[in-house]
Structures are given as structure tokens and as C-alpha cells.
Amino acid sequence: MEARLSASRDRIRAAALAVVAERGYAGCSITAVAQRAGVATGSVYRHFPAKADLVAEVFRAASQREVDAFARAAALERSAAEGVAAVIETFAGRALRAPRMAYALLAEPADPAVDAERLVFRRAYAAVLAELIRRGIAAGELPDQDVEVGAAALVGAIGEALVGPLAVGAAGSDNIRDDLITNLISFAQRSIGAVSDDA
Amino acid sequence: MEARLSASRDRIRAAALAVVAERGYAGCSITAVAQRAGVATGSVYRHFPAKADLVAEVFRAASQREVDAFARAAALERSAAEGVAAVIETFAGRALRAPRMAYALLAEPADPAVDAERLVFRRAYAAVLAELIRRGIAAGELPDQDVEVGAAALVGAIGEALVGPLAVGAAGSDNIRDDLITNLISFAQRSIGAVSDDA
């Protein structure tokens, strides 16, 4: 039956995602995935030609979800400053609640295939931010600036702040986490030239 | 003779550095290093207990050099805005001229030992920036802000802008590189609240 095969494939994919979320790529051996999915190691290869394909697919799905949430947050808001705040809140909320996953998606050593995929998604994040900044400049809210550099730098800034030394521990305490997010938003708003004197 | 032994050790270290600079950690097998150094693979183990130690030592030396240059640039300047510009120019000049090395130092997947070392040096960069920002706030040049978050975010921003899609190709052309650096400096100065209207 076709359904059975498709179901198996889905189970394997879900298992791989769960393993990555729990133990990262480091712990994502075919054996571990197969065990989690309740199938034999060989069966994985009936559905995926190679580990890189499985892992790239899992990565793509997970990243796409993040980028979608990110883009959705950007679309709703009016001003660039609000938009930046919204995307950071969205992104940070998700990342700090699932730190292992965030690390895996953003920074963890992995296959070249995954690294390539990661580049694509970093660009996707940057594109969303670039659009936000561009709109802000057009609306006269923001000073003229290099949109591409600003967007890329912001991606790096957000990533570093949320998957670095600061973030460990921040995930544990609501207060610290909220402060981190607030401060990061201030940083981001200043960086694009949206003056906000609220502290 | 003691000199011979010490010379061997140095040759191996230099060879490892050269290999990393050329092919990154990925290409830095013991065999490759030994070949480059003109010794047998086994000899490497007379000088270093394990690959992780060799690689960590090489990494530490290379990183320390960068951090020193970074700190030196920060120390000279007067205002925070000038200081940030100076460190970015320093850092970017070096990184864009040796992109493979920069990637290896900043982002390339490697041993856990190296990852740990990397964290230390990211913190070192952040500490230099934090001090810069702190001085700026004390001098009344910069608005009050969370220094730690700002420093960490800046480290991420600089890294991403210089070891990302933007940087490939930028290394080739002097014009593009200079533009990238100029724009990144503007971004950084805005981000810490040092208003600069020069564009």
C-alpha cells in the first residue's frame, strides 16, 4: 500500500527532526533516527538516497517554518521600528524556547549539504529584513543606508545574541530572557537608524 | 639536540597553520600536516598528545593575533565612534584578505576543543567592544544601553557581514571591499547610538 510507504517516510522524517531537536546533528546518526522511527537502519535508505538528503530535507522544513514566522511578523507591522521589534520577538521567542534546535539551525557543524541550505535561509532572513529597512527608508522613517549590509549584519547580530554565551541561562529565566530581547530590539532599532529613546 | 626538537615542533605548528589557512580545518588531517611539515605522521604525536591539542594551539595563536590587533586598534582612538571604526577596519582588512582563514577562525565546524576556544575569543572580541561602548557612555557620547548585549550583537554583525555571502567576491575587488567596510562601520556606529551623518 502506498499509504504505508508514505507513512514510513513521514515517520522517519519526524524521527530525524525529533533527534535533531533533542541532540542536534551530532546525535543524528542513521541508527538513532531509525531506532526512533521504529524501523531498521536499512529501511531509511528505502526512502532517502543518502543521509545528506534526509538531513537536508529536515533542515529545510524546519528552517522554512522559522522563516515563515519571521516573514509573517514582518508583514503585519506598520513602521520599520515596529517591524524589527516584531521579528526579533518572534525569532527570539522561538529560539530561546528551543535552544538546541536553534543552535542546530543556525550554527551547528553539519553536512556541506546542510551548510548550503543554511546559507539560503540566512539569505531569506536577510531578505525579509532588507525589505523592512527599504520600506522604512522609503517612508522617511529611516536614514539612507546600505540595505544589504544592514540586513546581513542584523542577521548576524540577532544570531550571535541569541545563540551565544548570553543565551545560555537566558533560556532558563523569563526575566533574563525578556531583558535580552528588549535590549536586542533597542540595538537593532538604533542600528537601522530608528531612534528610540525609551530607556 | 633540544633545538632540533623545538624546531620540529615549530615546523609542525607552522605547517598546521598553513594547511588551515589554505584548506581550513576540513583539510587539516594529521597526514596533510605531517606531509607539509616534512615529517612522518607519527612524529606529530611526539610533540602533541592529540590532534585536538595541536589544532587548539594553532587556533589559539591565530586568534590571539587577531584579538591583539583588534584591542590595539580600540586602544588608540579617542571617541567610541572612532574606536568602532578602527576595530572594524582592522578586523575587516585582515579577514577579507585571508577569507579562508577568517572562516576557519570564525565559523568553520571543528573539534569541540576548538569550538570552546572560539567561544573564548568571541568573548574577547566582545569584551573589547564592551569596553569601548562603556567608555563612550561614560564620556556622554553614547546613550545608555546594555553593553553586553550590544557588544555580542556587534561581534555577530561584523562576523556575518564579513564571512557571509556578501564577503565572497568582496575579497576580490578593492572597491566593493571598501564599500562593505564603510557601510558596516556606519551600521555599527548607528547601533551603539553614535550618530554620524556623513552619507
Next chain:
DNA sequence: GGAAGAAGTGAACTACGGTTCAATCCTTGT
């Protein structure tokens, strides 16, 4: 109900690279 073929199994294969070690060479001290 039985044959055909796909899905599933898991032990074995393979590739890779770090590590070891017995044999060898070289330097040093007498």
C-alpha cells in the same frame, strides 16, 4: 491459495582519519 514483487531487516562492508608501536636512524657522551 499461491506466486510475484515490493517493503523491511540488520549484519556486514567500506572509507576515513586519528592513534599506536616495533623497528630504524641519528645524536651524544665517553
Next chain:
DNA sequence: ACAAGGATTGAACCGTAGTTCACTTCTTCC
């Protein structure tokens, strides 16, 4: 010059993890 000790060698070892494949089991259709 010769013995002793350490440095050097590089082939062999080992562990790991992705991949394969001969075999079993199940579904499906005649």
C-alpha cells in the same frame, strides 16, 4: 669508535558511521 638513549618512521590498528545487500516478511492480484 661504540654503546645508549631518544627521535623518527610509516605501516598497521581501531572506532565510528554511512551504506549495501542477501534474506525474510508482508501485501496484492490472479
